[in-house]
Every structure is written in C-alpha cells, then in structure tokens.
Amino acid sequence: MTTFLIRHSTCPIVPRQAPFVIDPAVRNLVRQWAGERCEYRRLPESAVDIPFHVEHVIAKQHGGDDDASNLGLACDRCNLYKGPNLSSVDPRTQATVTLFHPRQHTWRDHFRCARDRITL
Template identity: 35%
Template sequence: MPERRVTAEQRRIVTERANNCCEYCLSQSRFATESFSVEHIIPRFLSGQTELKNLALACQGCNGHKHIRIREYDSVTGKDAPLYHPRMQKWNDDFRWNDDFTLIIGMTPTGRATVEALKLNREGLVNLRGVLYAAGKHPP
C-alpha cells in the first residue's frame, strides 16, 4: 500500500528543491507567519500519490485555496483550464510579474486559472511583496 503521509525526508527534499519558496506564489518561507506545507499537486482525493513527482511546497494561503482543485475557469477563453503543475511546468512560462513585482499576471489559460483559484494576488501578499521589493528581497 502506498504511503499516504509525507515523510520527513520527502519534506526535506521538496523544501530544498523549492528553495524555501511557495511553488505557486513564490513567497519565501523566511518571511511567512505560518509554516509552509508539502501539498499533493494532484490531491489524494483524486488518486494523487505521495511521491516526490506529485509534491510541492506551498504557503498556507495557496494550499488552502487550492485544496483539492486541479482546474479552474479561465475568464479569457471561457473554458476550464488545468492549474499550474510545478513538476511539469515552468513558472515563467505561465506567469509574469507586473512592473513593481507586486502582482502575478497569468499569461496562459493555466496561469490565469491558477492566479484566480489560488488568489495569488491576495492583499497581504501584494503588500509584503512591495515592502520586500523596496528592501531588495523580492522577487526571490
């Protein structure tokens, strides 16, 4: 029977692989008020396995908004689009920063759907990004 819980070794590998940043909003764990989670990209609820290729580091906000979602409506195409998959896609292919690096802009159906579903431009994140950018600490 496959392991259902993330092991300490998997957590270490995922955290190191992500460079201590949320793999969705790129928040840095060193500036977070809550611990980051190792989440299942394809949720266990949908038969996702607890293996490195299906695990991502996520801040509590992204993890909570994503929950068991794997798709979301894209307002440009008017169709459902798959959410960003950190193991199969490159962040820069689906997302860009605005000029002052406070907002994440979805550039593809996947990018736009992920920005919307995970609320990647939550007010607290936008404010934190502005302060960190001014201090030369953002983007990571």
C-alpha cells in the same frame, strides 16, 4: 482505532481518512526542489511566520499519490485557495484550463510578475 464522521442523519457513516504525515526527509527534499519558496507565488518561506504546507499537487481523491514528485511546497494561502482542484475556468475566455503543476510546468510559462502582483 477508526474515527468515523457522520455527514447527515440520513447518510451512512463514512470513515475519516488518517492525516497525511510526511517523512522529514521527503519534506526536506520538496523544500529543496522549491528553493524554500511557495511554488505558486514564489514567496520565501522565511518571509512568513506560518510554516509552508507540503501539499499534494494532484489530490489523492483524483488519483495522486504520496510520491515526492506529486508534492509541492505552498504557503497556506495558495494551498487553501488551490484545494484539490486540477483545473479552473479562465474568467476571460471561459475555457477550462489546467492548473500549474510545479513538477511538470515552468513557472514563467504560467505566471508573470508585474510590480507588486503576480498575474497568470
């Protein structure tokens, strides 16, 4: 059965995508790669009550796929903040910058811990 969303009365009916269901073995692999920490904030999954998301680093709408190499472990805050974005604008320089990719970049090259904060 296909579910449809009606965006606006003047827009055509758009089929809703099936939810992303991850194989438990792939979820465990991603959790192991991440050291059971959010790959953006390095927050341990055991420190919070909400299970972390296995998210698409490059969203499917931007050509990403369901391969484990395109999946990352993220706390709900980081996953919702990042969304499907691939880049952002640096507020200091106004330059467009590529966002951190946990399978291609080194965390220490993108982030720095300073007391109780993580900075870019």
